[in-house]
Amino acid sequence: MTTTNILLCGLGGQGILFMTKLFAQAAMDKGLSVMGAETHGMAQRGGSVVSHLRLGEVKGSLIRAGTADFLLALEENEAYRNLPFLKRGGSMYVNANPGNFPRENVRAYLEDHGIMYHCFSATQTAVEMGAPKSVNLALLGYFTGFNGGAVRYKELERTIDNISPEKLRVSNLDIFNAGFKVAYNC
Amino acid sequence: MRQEILLGNGAIALGLVEFGCQVVTSYPGTPSSEILPEVVRFVKSEKLNTYTEWSTNEKVAFDTAFAAAITGKRAACCMKQVGLNVAADSLMSAAYLGNIGGLVIISCDDPGPHSSQTEQDTRFMARLAKVPVLDPSSPQEAREMVGMAFDISEEFEIPVILRPAIRVSHARQSITFGEIRSNNKAASFTKNPSRWAATPRFRLKLHGELNKKLLDIGRRFNTLSDFNFHNLEPGKKYPLGIIAAGIPSAVIRDFLSEEERNDIPFLKIGTPYPFPDDLAEEFTSACEKVLVIEETDTLIEYLLRDKKKVLGRLSGHIPSEGELVPQVIHKLISQVLGQMSLKPLNPEDDNEITDLVGGLQLPVRRPTLCPGCPHRPSFFAIKKARPKAIFTSDIGCYTLGVNLGGVDTVLDMGAAITMAAGFYHSFDQDEVQQPIVATIGDSTFFHSGTAGLLNAVYNGARFILVILDNMTTAMTGMQPTPGLGIRADGSKGNAISLERIVEGCGVNFIEIVDSYDIDKMIRLLKRATDYVNDPEGGIAVIISRHPCVIAYKDEGVPVKKKVIVTDDCVECNICLEQFECPALYHDDELGRVNINREICVDCGECIQVCPKGAIVEVHEG
Numbered sequence: 001m002t003t004t005n006i007l008l009c010g011l012g013g014q015g016i017l018f019m020t021k022l023f024a025q026a027a028m029d030k031g032l033s034v035m036g037a038e039t040h041g042m043a044q045r046g047g048s049v050v051s052h053l054r055l056g057e058v059k060g061s062l063i064r065a066g067t068a069d070f071l072l073a074l075e076e077n078e079a080y081r082n083l084p085f086l087k088r089g090g091s092m093y094v095n096a097n098p099g100n101f102p103r104e105n106v107r108a109y110l111e112d113h114g115i116m117y118h119c120f121s122a123t124q125t126a127v128e129m130g131a132p133k134s135v136n137l138a139l140l141g142y143f144t145g146f147n148g149g150a151v152r153y154k155e156l157e158r159t160i161d162n163i164s165p166e167k168l169r170v171s172n173l174d175i176f177n178a179g180f181k182v183a184y185n186c
Numbered sequence: 187m188r189q190e191i192l193l194g195n196g197a198i199a200l201g202l203v204e205f206g207c208q209v210v211t212s213y214p215g216t217p218s219s220e221i222l223p224e225v226v227r228f229v230k231s232e233k234l235n236t237y238t239e240w241s242t243n244e245k246v247a248f249d250t251a252f253a254a255a256i257t258g259k260r261a262a263c264c265m266k267q268v269g270l271n272v273a274a275d276s277l278m279s280a281a282y283l284g285n286i287g288g289l290v291i292i293s294c295d296d297p298g299p300h301s302s303q304t305e306q307d308t309r310f311m312a313r314l315a316k317v318p319v320l321d322p323s324s325p326q327e328a329r330e331m332v333g334m335a336f337d338i339s340e341e342f343e344i345p346v347i348l349r350p351a352i353r354v355s356h357a358r359q360s361i362t363f364g365e366i367r368s369n370n371k372a373a374s375f376t377k378n379p380s381r382w383a384a385t386p387r388f389r390l391k392l393h394g395e396l397n398k399k400l401l402d403i404g405r406r407f408n409t410l411s412d413f414n415f416h417n418l419e420p421g422k423k424y425p426l427g428i429i430a431a432g433i434p435s436a437v438i439r440d441f442l443s444e445e446e447r448n449d450i451p452f453l454k455i456g457t458p459y460p461f462p463d464d465l466a467e468e469f470t471s472a473c474e475k476v477l478v479i480e481e482t483d484t485l486i487e488y489l490l491r492d493k494k495k496v497l498g499r500l501s502g503h504i505p506s507e508g509e510l511v512p513q514v515i516h517k518l519i520s521q522v523l524g525q526m527s528l529k530p531l532n533p534e535d536d537n538e539i540t541d542l543v544g545g546l547q548l549p550v551r552r553p554t555l556c557p558g559c560p561h562r563p564s565f566f567a568i569k570k571a572r573p574k575a576i577f578t579s580d581i582g583c584y585t586l587g588v589n590l591g592g593v594d595t596v597l598d599m600g601a602a603i604t605m606a607a608g609f610y611h612s613f614d615q616d617e618v619q620q621p622i623v624a625t626i627g628d629s630t631f632f633h634s635g636t637a638g639l640l641n642a643v644y645n646g647a648r649f650i651l652v653i654l655d656n657m658t659t660a661m662t663g664m665q666p667t668p669g670l671g672i673r674a675d676g677s678k679g680n681a682i683s684l685e686r687i688v689e690g691c692g693v694n695f696i697e698i699v700d701s702y703d704i705d706k707m708i709r710l711l712k713r714a715t716d717y718v719n720d721p722e723g724g725i726a727v728i729i730s731r732h733p734c735v736i737a738y739k740d741e742g743v744p745v746k747k748k749v750i751v752t753d754d755c756v757e758c759n760i761c762l763e764q765f766e767c768p769a770l771y772h773d774d775e776l777g778r779v780n781i782n783r784e785i786c787v788d789c790g791e792c793i794q795v796c797p798k799g800a801i802v803e804v805h806e807g
Contacts, residue, residue, distance in 0.1 A: 011551060012553070013556065013557075013768075013785055014784075020358070021191070024191045024358055025191060028189065028191055028360045032360075033359075033360055034191050034358065034359060034360040035324075035357065035358070035359050035360075036357060036358040036359075037353055037356060037357050037358070038356055038358065039300070039356070045554060045555065045556060045583065045586060046551070046554040046555075046556065046768045047551045047552060047553040048551045053358075058440055059323065059324060059435075059436035059437070059439045059440050060436040060437040060439075060440045060512060061324070061353050061354075061357035061358070061359075061433075061436070062353060062437070062511055062512050063512070064437075064512035064516060065512070065513040065534075066513070066534060066535045077548045077549060077551075078551075080543055080546050080548055081543060081548050083539055083542075084539045084540055088535075105542065105545075106546070109538070109539065109542055123784060126784075127783065127784070132783050132784045133784065133785075135784065
């Protein structure tokens, strides 16, 4: 019985819940059991938003600190804030300027704990493509470029195609693919 | 087979339609708000005849569902835990009267608390009212419990509470659908005043009947079932067992199975009241000690008979406040195992990462009003016009006006008005003219504003009341209000006019302003102040109206004004501190304030705020 724990984080308004929904739907479509927990209500209003996603046969909806396989962060400080969730040997994907990330003392910790870290400016990609509010899709595409397992590029692309609102469907796919290419080419 | 990933609230909604609920009412409140919209979604997709409504408050929702239930129909009302306080009067009485068709009350708890005033435990409300309560540990179990709740409610003619905690309501789980059909049971009402209009003499008899029902239900709960179970091996004795319920029970089952700890037996209680005494007795007698882990309070601990064996909140082993998240539970169990010289759970990582993250001095992201939110200019104007006032406020997005210094008190739904009156009389008694500005949202005003307002008018209080009308119930996810006249299923109802209600409460100063017009708002507040202080005056009401920019993507920002910050910015930070739009930030490289295009909605409100005129509109092309 293997469980994959994925933690998605960022700030209210960045589209964490839509990103979670895409992930969860793609996982279910490939036959995995999905369990997760998300933030609604007051905490959503511009504050830190965290979404837990667990794929596999589990009872609880929350990820225990130190057991997340993947951490996807739409904002740099939120990535740091949620680092305690990552397990040894986990991977993180962060929307941040590669020149500044990670901070020196954090880098030492990550390397010491065998944590793979990847970052790119999803914000810049989204802004350049004229959809500054689609940072979530750029990062999701970037994640799939590393073929990290759990849910793959083609599976997520199909889900985006299926569940995006019609007027955003093409733009969502383009931005997702742009993120994918950044990772794939590096 | 149809499969969907549903929120816990969606799974509950699915349970409601699957088990033939014919009437569903609700007042929105986190974490319960998605239940009714999900019912509406299923009603539409499956063409069911279920009646749904957003009620004006939880008591109204309860009474409507109760009436449906005594016509023999299955009915449910959904609310958050503090909403059940509003409906408590109805609940206590309905427990005595009982029902004919099943009546299920869904009251969602918020350990944390994430989005509530209290961490109160609905299971205690059930105990107080003497009605059964079910405590689900997952969306799927919550859905199944809806069926059991209706069955018990109908068989014993008693309301039943389903208590999902936030991690059930806002969990997501893949759920396989069953068959859904309309329940066409017809309404019928048999007059029986000694029951449905019982006077105190009959109430005593009804109380006796209620007690008898609880004994019978308790016997039913006392057998092993899908909701109450343990894994004791016959005849075996254990040094420590764990009794758990709700979300913690799911978390603990994951730990014990991941770490293959068959040496620790486990009793899961899904029906904490009436308490399954015999099951608990069977379990505790096989263990030297039992650790009780439940959310949010100590119901099971109180109800366990043999307290000498019990470790839990009362013995100081479990914290008495805050959410029991997995890492906390893991640590607590390990500590108890360690104290008893038993093998602890797998060791946690050291505190290195927590210390490291703590040392990074990350900015604290407090919740804040959205970019473009019409409440922000309202609060800015109120602070400008009446800087020395006491600001009473209320429950909703605008509670976040606290960040802008525009909110001094928040008690409960409607207290902006009632407390404003209380402040007025307290200062007036001392002959002190204390300025008071109350703020309340449109939905909260419809919920419980009128009783307070007409009381304040009747008793001669003086204050300014600003009704922040953003034409939606924003905080809980954009449910329609009576002011719009749009009903839960999207159909047209009858719109209720705020200004006519206010007039009907006896207020003679009523002005309406667009929240985006800061100058006009300031002028109105000055006039309102004169009216409040005039010997012939009274309470002044200003309705500050502008559609929520999240609910109304187009109308919210009717004229897009793309702004930039020029080098005239002197870094006075007035826009950052007194306006606090998340799209404004201090750009250290440029040495001035800058705009975050990722989140700016081009409302242009900040133009009015900069004293140096450094925020300007730019015209592209």
